[in-house]
Amino acid sequence: xxxxxxxxxxxxxxxxxxxxxxxxxxxxxxxxxxxxxxxxxxxxxxxxxxxxxxxxxxxxxxxxxxxxxxxxxxxxxxxxxxxxxxxxxxxxxxxxxxxxxxxxxxxxxxxxxxxxxxxxxxxxxxxxxxxxxxxxxxxxxxxxxxxxxxxxxxxxxxxxxxxxxxxxxxxxxxxxxxxxxxxxxxxxxxxxxxxxxxxxxxxxxx
Amino acid sequence: xxxxxxxxxxxxxxxxxxxxxxxxxxxxxxxxxxxxxxxxxxxxxxxxxxxxxxxxxxxxxxxxxxxxxxxxxxxxxxxxxxxxxxxxxxxxxxxxxxxxxxxxxxxxxxxxxxxxxxxxxxxxxxxxxxxxxxxxxxxxxxxxxxxxxxxxxxxxxxxxxxxxxxxxxxxxxxxxxxxxxxxxxxxxxxxxxxxxxxxxxxxxxx
Amino acid sequence: xxxxxxxxxxxxxxxxxxxxxxxxxxxxxxxxxxxxxxxxxxxxxxxxxxxxxxxxxxxxxxxxxxxxxxxxxxxxxxxxxxxxxxxxxxxxxxxxxxxxxxxxxxxxxxxxxxxxxxxxxxxxxxxxxxxxxxxxxxxxxxxxxxxxxxxxxxxxxxxxxxxxxxxxxxxxxxxxxxxxxxxxxxxxxxxxxxxxxxxxxxxxxx
Amino acid sequence: xxxxxxxxxxxxxxxxxxxxxxxxxxxxxxxxxxxxxxxxxxxxxxxxxxxxxxxxxxxxxxxxxxxxxxxxxxxxxxxxxxxxxxxxxxxxxxxxxxxxxxxxxxxxxxxxxxxxxxxxxxxxxxxxxxxxxxxxxxxxxxxxxxxxxxxxxxxxxxxxxxxxxxxxxxxxxxxxxxxxxxxxxxxxxxxxxxxxxxxxxxxxxx
DNA sequence: GATGAATGAGCATTCATTCAT
DNA sequence: CATGAATGAATGCTCATTCAT
Numbered sequence: 001x002x003x004x005x006x007x008x009x010x011x012x013x014x015x016x017x018x019x020x021x022x023x024x025x026x027x028x029x030x031x032x033x034x035x036x037x038x039x040x041x042x043x044x045x046x047x048x049x050x051x052x053x054x055x056x057x058x059x060x061x062x063x064x065x066x067x068x069x070x071x072x073x074x075x076x077x078x079x080x081x082x083x084x085x086x087x088x089x090x091x092x093x094x095x096x097x098x099x100x101x102x103x104x105x106x107x108x109x110x111x112x113x114x115x116x117x118x119x120x121x122x123x124x125x126x127x128x129x130x131x132x133x134x135x136x137x138x139x140x141x142x143x144x145x146x147x148x149x150x151x152x153x154x155x156x157x158x159x160x161x162x163x164x165x166x167x168x169x170x171x172x173x174x175x176x177x178x179x180x181x182x183x184x185x186x187x188x189x190x191x192x193x194x195x196x197x198x199x200x201x202x203x204x205x206x
Numbered sequence: 207x208x209x210x211x212x213x214x215x216x217x218x219x220x221x222x223x224x225x226x227x228x229x230x231x232x233x234x235x236x237x238x239x240x241x242x243x244x245x246x247x248x249x250x251x252x253x254x255x256x257x258x259x260x261x262x263x264x265x266x267x268x269x270x271x272x273x274x275x276x277x278x279x280x281x282x283x284x285x286x287x288x289x290x291x292x293x294x295x296x297x298x299x300x301x302x303x304x305x306x307x308x309x310x311x312x313x314x315x316x317x318x319x320x321x322x323x324x325x326x327x328x329x330x331x332x333x334x335x336x337x338x339x340x341x342x343x344x345x346x347x348x349x350x351x352x353x354x355x356x357x358x359x360x361x362x363x364x365x366x367x368x369x370x371x372x373x374x375x376x377x378x379x380x381x382x383x384x385x386x387x388x389x390x391x392x393x394x395x396x397x398x399x400x401x402x403x404x405x406x407x408x409x410x411x412x
Numbered sequence: 413x414x415x416x417x418x419x420x421x422x423x424x425x426x427x428x429x430x431x432x433x434x435x436x437x438x439x440x441x442x443x444x445x446x447x448x449x450x451x452x453x454x455x456x457x458x459x460x461x462x463x464x465x466x467x468x469x470x471x472x473x474x475x476x477x478x479x480x481x482x483x484x485x486x487x488x489x490x491x492x493x494x495x496x497x498x499x500x501x502x503x504x505x506x507x508x509x510x511x512x513x514x515x516x517x518x519x520x521x522x523x524x525x526x527x528x529x530x531x532x533x534x535x536x537x538x539x540x541x542x543x544x545x546x547x548x549x550x551x552x553x554x555x556x557x558x559x560x561x562x563x564x565x566x567x568x569x570x571x572x573x574x575x576x577x578x579x580x581x582x583x584x585x586x587x588x589x590x591x592x593x594x595x596x597x598x599x600x601x602x603x604x605x606x607x608x609x610x611x612x613x614x615x616x617x618x
Numbered sequence: 619x620x621x622x623x624x625x626x627x628x629x630x631x632x633x634x635x636x637x638x639x640x641x642x643x644x645x646x647x648x649x650x651x652x653x654x655x656x657x658x659x660x661x662x663x664x665x666x667x668x669x670x671x672x673x674x675x676x677x678x679x680x681x682x683x684x685x686x687x688x689x690x691x692x693x694x695x696x697x698x699x700x701x702x703x704x705x706x707x708x709x710x711x712x713x714x715x716x717x718x719x720x721x722x723x724x725x726x727x728x729x730x731x732x733x734x735x736x737x738x739x740x741x742x743x744x745x746x747x748x749x750x751x752x753x754x755x756x757x758x759x760x761x762x763x764x765x766x767x768x769x770x771x772x773x774x775x776x777x778x779x780x781x782x783x784x785x786x787x788x789x790x791x792x793x794x795x796x797x798x799x800x801x802x803x804x805x806x807x808x809x810x811x812x813x814x815x816x817x818x819x820x821x822x823x824x
Numbered sequence: 825g826a827t828g829a830a831t832g833a834g835c836a837t838t839c840a841t842t843c844a845t
Numbered sequence: 846c847a848t849g850a851a852t853g854a855a856t857g858c859t860c861a862t863t864c865a866t
Contacts, residue, residue, distance in 0.1 A: 018829090034330070036242040039856060050831045055858065057829090117326065123386070124240070161389040162380060162396055166403060169379030173371035180329070183367040190368055193411045197372060200410035201403035245839060256848045257841085267840070430850090446742070448654040451835060462852045467837070469850090532735065535798070536652070573801040574808055577791035578815060585787030586780060592741070595779040602780055609784060609819035616818035617811045657860060668827045669862085679861065 002108055003027060009078075010071045019057055021047045023071070026064050031113050035065065035121055066127040069118050072111040073134060079104050084145055090155055093145050094202065095195040098171050099188075105175045106188040113179045139164075158205045166201045170194055208314055209233060215284075216277045225263050227253045229277070232270050237319050241271065241327055272333040275324045278317040279340060285310050290351055296361055299351050300408065301401040304377050305394075311381045312394040319385045345370075364411045372407045376400055414520055415439060418487045431469055433459045435483070438476050443525050447477065447533055478539040481530045484523040485546060491516050496557055502567055505557050506614065507607040510583050511600075517587045518600040525591045551576075569618045578613045582606055620726050621645060627696075628689045637675050639665045641689070644682050649731050653683065653739055684745040687736045690729040691752060697722050702763055708773055711763050712820065713813040716789050717806075723793045724806040731797045757782075776823045784819045788812055 007020040025047035029038040040061060044051055058064040083100035087093045105112040122131050142164075146155055158166065171194050177183045213226040231253035235244040246267060250257055264270040289306035293299045311318040328337050348370075352361055364372065377400050383389045419432040437459035441450040452473060456463055470476040495512035499505045517524040534543050554576075558567055570578065583606050589595045625638040643665035647656040658679060662669055676682040701718035705711045723730040740749050760782075764773055776784065789812050795801045 034326070040858080041856080051858080052832065052860080053830055056831095061857070120240075120323065120386075158399075159391070159396070161383075161391055162399065165376050165379035165383060169376035170371050170407065171375070172379055173375030174368060177367075177371060180326075185365070185367055190365070193364075193368065196410040197407035200406040201376065204402040204406035205399045246841085247839075258843085258848055259846085261841070262846075446738070452837085453835080463837080464839080464853065465851055468852095473836070529738065532652070532798075570811075571803075571808070573795075573803055574792060574811065577788050577795060581788035581791030582783050582819065583787070584791055585783035589779075589783060592738075597777070597779055602777070605776075605780065605823045608822040612818040612822035613788065613815035616814040658862085659860075670827055670864085671825085673862070674825075 003110055006071065006075045006108065006111065010074060018047075018049065018053070022049065022054055022057060022064070023068055027068055027110055027114055030065070030068070030117070031110055035117060062121075062125045062127065065118055066122055066125070066130070068111075068114060069122050069127075070130070070134070072108070072115045075108070075111070076101075076104050077138060090146055091199050094167055094199050097142070097145075097167055098195040098198050099191050101168060101171050102175070102187040102191050102194065105179075106186045109179060112175065116176065116179065154202060154206070158202055162205070163202075166205070167198050170197055209316055212277065212281045212314065212317065216280060224255065224259070228255065228260055228263060228270070229274055233274055233316055233320055236271075236274070236324070237316055241323060268331045268333065271324055272328055272331070272336070274317075274320060275328045275333075276336070276340070278314070278321045281314065281317070282307075282310050283344065296352055297405050300373055300404050303348070303351075303373055304401040304404050305397050307374060307377050308381070308393040308397050308400065311385075312392045315385060318381065322382065322385065361408065364408055368411070369408075372411070373404050376403055415522055418483065418520065418523065421490075422483045422486060430461065430465070434461065434466055434469060434476070435480055439480055439522055439526055442477070442480070442529070443522055447529055474533075474537045474539065477530055478534055478537070478542070480523075480526060481534045481539075482542070482546070484520070484527045487520070487523070488513075488516050489550065502558055503611050506579055506610050509554070509557075509579055510607040510610050511603050513580060513583050514587070514599040514603050514606065517591075518598045521591060524587065528588065528591065566614060566618070570614055574617070575614075578617065579610045582609055621728055624689065624693045624726065624729065628692060636667065636671070640667065640672055640675060640682070641686055645686055645728055645732055648683075648686070648735070649728055653735060680743045680745065683736055684740055684743070684748070686729075686732060687740050687745075688748070688752070690726070690733045693726070693729070694719075694722050695756065708764055709817050712785055712817050715760070715763075715785055716813040716816050717809050719786055719789050720793070720805040720809050720812065723797075724804045727797060730793060734794065734797065773820065776820055780823070781820075784823065785816045788815055 003024055004020070007023055011019050011023075022043065026038075026043045029042045029046060032038075033042065040051055040054060043064075044054060054064070058067055080097065080100040083096040083103075084093055087096050122128065146163075155163070171187070174183070174190060174194065175187050178185070178187055209230055210226070213229055217225050217229075228249065232244075232249045235248045235252060238244075239248065246257055246260055249270075250260060260270070264273055286303065286306040289302040289309075290299055293302050328334065352369075361369070377393070380389070380396060380400070381393050384391070384393055415436055416432070419435055423431050423435075434455065438450075438455045441454045441458060444450075445454065452463055452466060455476075456466060466476070470479055492509065492512040495508040495515075496505055499508050534540065558575075567575070583599070586595070586602060586606070587599050590597070590599055621642055622638070625641055629637050629641075640661065644656075644661045647660045647664060650656075651660065658669055658672060661682075662672060672682070676685055698715065698718040701714040701721075702711055705714050740746065764781075773781070789805070792801070792808060792812070793805050796803070796805055
């Protein structure tokens with residue numbers, strides 16, 4: 001499974017095998033039953049270890065959720081950076097952002113589904129501060145990417161608050177629909193039209 | 207408060223006052239603490255009645271959540287229908303859908319916030335069937351509205367699966383950001399650009 | 413049992429029967445196994461009710477301990493006040509304090525044993541403030557009783573800090589020994605010599 | 619700190635440094651949080667060793683508590699014996715007992731505080747037998763010291779059960795008050811009056 | 825000897841729901 | 846109809862102790 005690879009990137013080495021097993025089991029449970037309804041016992045059964053061990057490695061349930069969430073965030077960021085590299089224009093970068101997003105969700109549907117349902121839990125839980133921090137960093141990074149002097153005119157006319165929603169809103173909406181089974185076609189099938197739509201939306205704002 | 211009016215439309219009359227009080231208290235609690243963390247006792251304290259009374263009127267916690275959720279759904283549908291009335295072209299209808307959505311969320315932030323967090327709970331709970339039913343009806347309705355023979359060409363080239371996301375994705379994305387405090391400007395402030403972006407997105411798909 | 417009477421004085425009426433039953437069972441358990449080792453389940457079994465009911469009536473384990481502790485404190489205070497009434501001299505009052513203490517411990521060994529082991533727990537737990545309050549009141553009361561103008565000379569020469577220990581120290585020491593089985597004779601058997609010793613100690617301090 | 623010296627007397631040599639560190643850390647934890655609430659992990663953090671090491675040296679938590687308790691007992695006995703040496707009369711010996719007690723508690727408040735709270739735990743735990751044994755020895759010793767033929771008359775009239783409380787009760791009471799912060803003056807400040815009170819109490823018993 | 829990952833029984837507490845009054 | 850005492854299964858979490866490395 002693709003999750004295994006993500007986890008191995010994040011927690012490499014033989015000694016972290018158990019950590020990866022626990023996270024993998026937790027992800028499956030959270031997606032099956034939801035965050036709150038999943039019990040530590042559910043996870044324990046699925047990865048065949050002891051309750052104490054789970055707590056030994058992740059502190060508590062919130063810690064487990066946060067570890068998984070940041071894991072997804074990191075992997076998504078890695079791929080986004082890859083896609084943006086080598087783009088020259090603002091238009092190409094907007095397209096890269098859309099493509100990166102759609103490809104990642106298509107490749108990691110489990111993590112993506114988890115991310116959607118865990119966002120608010122992490123944002124309110126004890127790891128809220130770290131999440132806010134990472135979000136700030138990501139936003140700064142994205143803003144830098146789009147600050148292209150040549151095409152600044154195009155983007156400058158769009159209100160800063162609105163820009164992220166214009167770029168990623170439709171892609172995210174479709175991904176939600178796909179993950180909840182309301183549509184069948186995998187997100188990356190619509191990469192082209194969604195990237196074009198994003199750029200057209202920006203243009204329409206002028 | 208705006209919620210009071212929505213509740214009075216849904217549960218009119220003096221005799222339903224207690225019902226409205228309970229729903230109002232429940233909404234506040236759910237938004238404050240989240241769905242699962244809110245206890246019946248929390249709600250009871252907030253509307254100063256007895257546990258038994260809440261169960262008498264709504265059966266159980268899921269019933270309470272469903273009542274509130276369908277209440278939001280109905281009110282949103284009512285406004286959407288109002289906005290679409292009198293529109294002649296597909297473009298005008300797309301704009302009406304976007305405006306209706308943004309205006310409703312701006313007017314009922316509490317209900318909107320609840321709706322976002324309760325969707326998956328209702329979709330999995332004992333009222334899943336009714337929810338699916340209502341969603342089907344809404345989708346059929348929207349499809350009828352957009353089936354304008356004259357402009358069919360424009361829309362026909364857009365994959366059916368993608369259309370809803372193209373129309374409402376960006377608006378929804380911005381509303382989520384507003385409800386979680388990530389942006390300040392109320393959604394209806396961007397009604398114009400978001401409606402234009404939706405139509406431009408459709409055009410870009412051809 | 414004597415405890416029943418104490419509890420009926422503190423929680424009178426038929427409707428409080430369950431409350432009394434729970435407290436009575438808790439007292440027995442705490443004395444049998446110690447404070448920490450006693451589980452709510454132990455208590456539940458002993459009074460044949462449900463866990464939830466215990467929490468319904470006392471909030472939590474600390475609440476149960478505090479209720480029992482303050483019950484003992486109140487009963488002891490009541491008897492002390494009775495004994496002091498009608499005494500005319502400081503000497504008679506010192507004797508009354510000693511007699512009251514010894515008679516109470518002899519009559520309520522269970523409560524007394526509990527009191528010794530629960531004191532520090534209550535003093536550190538969430539009811540510390542109320543305990544401090546009650547202790548202040550008791551100290552003020554005792555100081556007033558002993559502020560006899562005629563015999564002030566005798567007591568005035570004793571440092572305030574030392575006085576309580578001089579009066580009650582030996583009696584308390586013997587009661588501890590009795591409650592832990594190190595001696596056999598009931599405390600009230602030594603009321604006379606202990607009262608005389610207390611007064612002699614004060615005299616020896618001049 | 620004074621505890622270090624006591625521990626070096628009890629566990630001398632360089633090789634026992636770790637043992638002393640563990641005991642020192644344990645004492646601090648037990649006094650900070652109480653016996654039961656203190657975890658092996660708390661102690662481990664404070665002396666920066668491993669869990670396994672603590673178990674290697676003391677067997678288990680009870681062993682740790684017992685080691686600390688007997689350490690206090692031994693040190694107290696040593697000082698008591700010192701003080702009694704060279705006394706000729708029963709009165710002088712009673713005074714020596716009182717002085718020894720007050721001086722030791724004043725010098726070792728940490729150990730004394732621990733001793734008060736650990737007594738019942740040790741008396742009920744797996745080291746109960748050894749504790750009973752040591753208590754018996756101490757009592758026999760004290761009885762021998764006080765069996766002064768010349769002044770036997772004075773003491774003989776006091777019931778054997780009552781004697782220890784008469785001698786040490788007030789001192790102990792004051793020490794408890796000091797250790798729990800209810801009074802400020804260090805116990806040894808009242809050595810003279812408390813020794814006189816003890817002897818006067820005995821005299822008052824005739 | 826030293827380490828700390830692993831174990832798992834056990835506990836306080838919560839909370840949706842019922843039902844006698 | 847309304848009330849709130851009573852129920853008890855279920856859960857997150859702790860912690861003394863063991864043992865492979």
